Amino acid sequence: MRLGPLPEEEWDDEVISALSRMLPAERRNAEKAGNVLTTMARHPALTKAFLTFNVHLLFRSTLTERLRELAILRVAYRRNCAYEWDHHARMGIDAGLTETEVEAARGNAQITDDFDLAVLRAVDELDEKSNLSDETWAALSERFSERQIMDFVFTVGAYAMLASAINTFGIEVDTRH
Template sequence: MRSWACRAVPRAGSGHAADPLKFDVIGLLARHPKMAQRFLSYKGWLLQRGELPLRLRELAILRVAHSRRSAFFWGEHVKVAGDGGVSAGDIERLAAGNAGFDGADLVVLRATDELLNHGRAEPSTWRQLTDTLGTHQAMELIFVVGTYAMLAMAFDSWRLPPPAGSAALPKHNATDGTETTQRTGAD
């Protein structure tokens, strides 16, 4: 079954070519309909049919957003994370590092940091992931982190602003091991 986004891509943003800031996400992706349809299908499966629990997925996405300084994804996923049981306190702690997290949350955050900083999870981290989550969920985590890191780069390159009313991206904490030079999308 095709998602509404995949059906909308050929129509969204047609006739507009100049300024990415005038587009929403679908409008931007509509500039390359074949790629957009395939990408949205993949991303839809990952988010809606994958086995990784919503809470863990959203912790990873928020860490990517914070690390890559993606105001767009931070604003969007603070809302979604609440639906997955991520509290305001969890979000505040996540922006400051890994203190206060344990169990699967901590393993996911450590793995996310390693993936973002080194492009891989260390063997000991991979073992912890598979022991804690199982192979399928551990594999999905790598794809979630990679997908959102890629999207953060794309949206930053296109200067896509965060949706109106989104949660503000917190100040960057260099002690959390996620120091980057990425822009917020607002510059």
Template sequence: MTAHRGPRPATPRIPPLEPGEMDDRQTELMAQVGLDGPTVNIFATLVRHPGLFARWLPFGGKLLAGKLPARERELLVLRTGWLCGSTYEWAQHVIVGRTAGLTDTEIERVAAGPDAEGWDRFDAEVLRAADELHDDSCITDATWAALAERYDEAQLVEVPMVVGHYHLVSFTLNSLGVPLEEGAAGFPTGPDHG
């Protein structure tokens, strides 16, 4: 299943700031990101709105260090990025997903969705939750029951919060035209991936 994807900006509508272009507040906020190496374009773009950035960063960080197992969280994030047609989100979370234990085969299979051959039952339900939230803004009773077999209440709260947050991020990345970093891979291609 591929989501309808209209054209995306070919160039940044709001370009990332270079370190020398940042004021003291933006520089301070970027230091909180804790990156080693080059600035990541998402942060260097969103820091153009320092007040919003300062509130968003801890929320996103909490979800990345939340109650869901990292591997399953990354299944939700990657599926959401795919469904939203957010190449940037996909590319960044391929890296995070690998660190969380996803294999390259699993990452590619995310694009094919929950009914693709090879998923275990629970992974398929995690992906299905992302699809249901994307398509209907609600997890069905059947999928909820499957998730509740393994997840506690805090984890169940996090599932729609993660998917919702990464919709927000995908919408923003797509609309602002945040460019991929040099060498970052985009979406998988091939007969099963549109």
């Protein structure tokens, strides 16, 4: 671990305020916030800005929860981010993904739904080229509105960035769920 969670004795009103963007009051503490947020708490201004954006992606996005989680899982797999994988595999199941679909996000199972395949291909293209091919854009456009495509691209980018931070800082998977 290169950068660990902020020790509880260093938590102040600025940290609590930053975390209030996402967490209910009972989770705004070093024990219940989780390793990512307690590490981000070391930089409250950045945390506040990122969580404002992330709250949109998680709670106000035009994407369905299921497709959002499928995309995030593919990002986590491609970026080799155990923390993101662990967290979002559970969220994906809660959002309606099957165990087979979760495993398909890492290439360990087959998905037969053409649109799910397009979503996985789109994540791959964004990760490899920071762009979508015309074919993939067309496939997404069959079911996604313009706003959904925008939310999709920003979701993939945000979670790729978050995976980079998690991996670089050495943030460990939470042992409590």
